[in-house]
Amino acid sequence: MAYSAAVMFAGATIIDSVETAVPGGQTFSIAPGVGALVLVLALVTVGPRLPLPALAALGPLGVAGIAVALGTTSGATDGAILYSWPVLWEAYFFGKRGTVAIVLCVGVAHGLALSSMPEGAGNVDRWIDVMASVTVIGTVVEILAARNRRLLARISGEARVDGLTGLLNRRGFEERADVELARSHRERSPLAIACFDLDFFKRVNDEFGHDVGDRVLVHLAECFRHESREIDLVARMGGEEFVALLPGANAEEASGFADRVRHALQATSPAGAPRVTASAGVASAVAPEHLTEVIRAADMALYAAKAQGRNRTVLDRGWQTGFEPATAGTTSRSSTN
16 A cells, blocks of 8 residues: 555656656646655655554655645646545545545645636636546546455455355364463453264265255254354364354253254255254363364364264363363264154
């Protein structure tokens, strides 16, 4: 942002220098050109460190410089076209409010410039022409910039969501999980992880086809949504592997959540798809230093659930007093539904 403003003011400096050097040209104050050069040097050196309000003021400063140059020019000039530069810049970077503000600045500054010109050189028609032009320019640029921002936001959101299930993907989960981990540290509150894996899911794909397998995955995602709180994070980590992060939940509460999800999955099935079961591993810790350790403990509990016959939840208790292999100190809850 700062460097693009530097380019804008550098262009003004170059135009000022060229017009001054051209023999027989119009005379005008050199103050705007000198001011633009000072701003170029400042923006190149410290521009990226300037606060946003200071950067927002660059558009009005550019308008003021153009107005001074116009107001001090001898004879008629078409220099008002230069107003389009700060209008374009302000509309692109500062949205609707910036667009309205810069157009109003042009209206006031150009009115003052025209009033200072010799009689007959400045008139209302010229002011109307300029205002109509900058209003159209600013409006079009702001609309296109807003559309671009919405598109980027949608792309960014889609990059964090699993396209099939609508749940978070690995990237989205990791970003949101960092926020919950920081909150757990501040509040000294527990965080629970529940890892899920569909039992014998490969058989579903082999016997019924991948379309049916996809419907099963979507069905599991719906079970998660029905059983989850608004603050819970659920993600498809890949294939038939899912992870849920439950802020503020202890191990028993997380185990209950896992069982509810598994029972809901087993109780119904999508049209044309078989009923399937899931295995789950659960671990919880209060303000853990690294979330990866809790995830690893839950994942090891999940492997224990598979080893014990699948269709069950295994709760890792070793993590509660210090990290130990999840197979040590675990309890299992099998489902006979």
